[in-house]
Amino acid sequence: MNLDSRVFVAGHRGMVGSAIIRQLKRKGYRYIITRTSLELDLTNQAAVAVFFAEENIDMVYLAAAKVGGIHANNTYPAEFIYQNLMIEANVIHQAFTHGVQKLLFLGSSCIYPKLAEQPMQESALLSGYLESTNEPYAIAKIAGIKLCESYNRQYGVDYRSVMPTNLYGPGDNYHPENSHVIPALIRRIHEAKEQGLSDVSIWGTGMPKREFLHVDDMAKASVFIMNLDKSIYCNHVEPMQSHINVGTGIDCSILEVAQTIANVIEFEGQIKTDPSKPDGAPRKLMDVDRLRQLGWEAEIKLDIGVRDAYESFCKNIDNLRM
Numbered sequence: 350m351n352l353d354s355r356v357f358v359a360g361h362r363g364m365v366g367s368a369i370i371r372q373l374k375r376k377g378y379r380y381i382i383t384r385t386s387l388e389l390d391l392t393n394q395a396a397v398a399v400f401f402a403e404e405n406i407d408m409v410y411l412a413a414a415k416v417g418g419i420h421a422n423n424t425y426p427a428e429f430i431y432q433n434l435m436i437e438a439n440v441i442h443q444a445f446t447h448g449v450q451k452l453l454f455l456g457s458s459c460i461y462p463k464l465a466e467q468p469m470q471e472s473a474l475l476s477g478y479l480e481s482t483n484e485p486y487a488i489a490k491i492a493g494i495k496l497c498e499s500y501n502r503q504y505g506v507d508y509r510s511v512m513p514t515n516l517y518g519p520g521d522n523y524h525p526e527n528s529h530v531i532p533a534l535i536r537r538i539h540e541a542k543e544q545g546l547s548d549v550s551i552w553g554t555g556m557p558k559r560e561f562l563h564v565d566d567m568a569k570a571s572v573f574i575m576n577l578d579k580s581i582y583c584n585h586v587e588p589m590q591s592h593i594n595v596g597t598g599i600d601c602s603i604l605e606v607a608q609t610i611a612n613v614i615e616f617e618g619q620i621k622t623d624p625s626k627p628d629g630a631p632r633k634l635m636d637v638d639r640l641r642q643l644g645w646e647a648e649i650k651l652d653i654g655v656r657d658a659y660e661s662f663c664k665n666i667d668n669l670r671m
């Protein structure tokens with residue numbers, strides 16, 4: 350780990366990017382380079398080329414992306430595929446063009462087929478049809494993995510991809526429709542309690558299962574994977590592939606996570622389901638054996654993590670990201 354490396358964290362104001370910055374600072378990295386999307390629009394090829402030409406970057410964490418929950422993915426598919434393809438293509442290609450040897454690309458568990466065998470192994474990639482609510486986003490994320498693999502194969506650089514499960518924690522997006530399930534329900538259940546309501550509604554049947562990882566665990570895993578020795582990392586990924594799953598290996602139903610959130614908020618009303626809203630994938634449990642074999646495991650249990658996210662929500666209630 351060279352603490353004098355010049356590290357570019359793309360997406361540093363986002364939930365994951367800001368957690369990676371906290372982790373890099375904890376580790377003692379001295380030169381962390383950041384740009385907001387207003388300062389540098391990563392979909393702009395020419396601007397990204399100028400940035401890499403000027404900044405002499407050694408290492409990139411690519412956590413910038415167009416991100417959202419099931420409703421946002423289903424409603425704005427063009428933005429999800431276009432912006433993500435452009436960001437990945439520009440950052441990965443310009444990183445390579447300007448001599449960056451190490452890059453970590455953040456994908457997502459939605460790259461795996463809708464009906465992939467559970468838990469989903471890395472080798473399930475491209476083995477079946479994708480979930481329709483987020484197929485455009487998933488296709489863009491698969492393209493990001495393939496960009497990394499292609500530059501590795503042709504030019505011998507060391508670009509790795511992590512596939513996070515569903516994430517949550519401080520710095521999340523609390524938009525009522527466009528966010529993911531945990532921040533959406535923290536907000537809705539908090540407001541229901543404030544208003545003295547006797548029930549709260551969750552989308553879908555409540556039956557789908559999801560695996561949730563606190564963003565601080567995700568950031569630790571990202572820095573851990575970036576710094577693994579190349580021969581060790583390559584021994585643990587599929588031949589010719591560059592990606593590795595990051596999760597807890599434990600899932601629960603949406604109804605159960607809603608109940609966990611209600612317990613943390615001390616909301617005693619009823620939780621109702623709304624089957625008119627989409628369920629999305631029935632289950633998305635990651636197989637995290639490879640990461641375990643490499644020596645990393647998640648530490649933050651769901652109830653502790655949700656409490657931390659709720660405390661951060663309350664602290665920032667007048668200034669929530671949406």
Ligand SMILES: NC(=O)C1=CN([C@@H]2O[C@H](COP(=O)(O)OP(=O)(O)OC[C@H]3O[C@@H](n4cnc5c(N)ncnc54)[C@H](OP(=O)(O)O)[C@@H]3O)[C@@H](O)[C@H]2O)C=CC1
Pocket residue numbers: 359360361362363364365366384385386387389390391392411412413414415416432436455456457458513514515516517520521522529
């Ligand atoms: N959240 C989750 O549950 C999951 C996330 N992931 C992946 O993790 C990564 C980070 O996600 P997360 O932190 O949750 O997302 P956020 O929405 O919290 O953050 C995304 C960041 O990307 C930046 N960004 C977006 N578009 C551009 C652009 N055109 N140019 C420059 N920067 C841009 C934004 O910068 P700014 O603030 O400056 O506008 C923003 O801070 C993404 O790749 C996502 O796909 C994977 C699985 C689950």
Ligand SMILES: C[C@H]1O[C@H](OP(=O)(O)OP(=O)(O)OC[C@H]2O[C@@H](n3cnc4c(=O)[nH]c(N)nc43)[C@H](O)[C@@H]2O)[C@@H](O)[C@@H](O)C1=O
Pocket residue numbers: 416417418419420422457458459482483486514515516526527528529530531533534550551552553557559603626627628629630
């Ligand atoms: C991380 C992942 O995020 C997205 O996929 P998703 O896993 O389906 O994520 P989600 O958090 O939005 O929903 C999880 C489940 O929860 C249910 N649910 C209940 N009530 C609310 C609710 O109020 N809001 C939301 N968003 N979901 C709700 C919802 O119906 C679904 O069954 C991808 O598009 C893709 O971008 C991706 O990679």
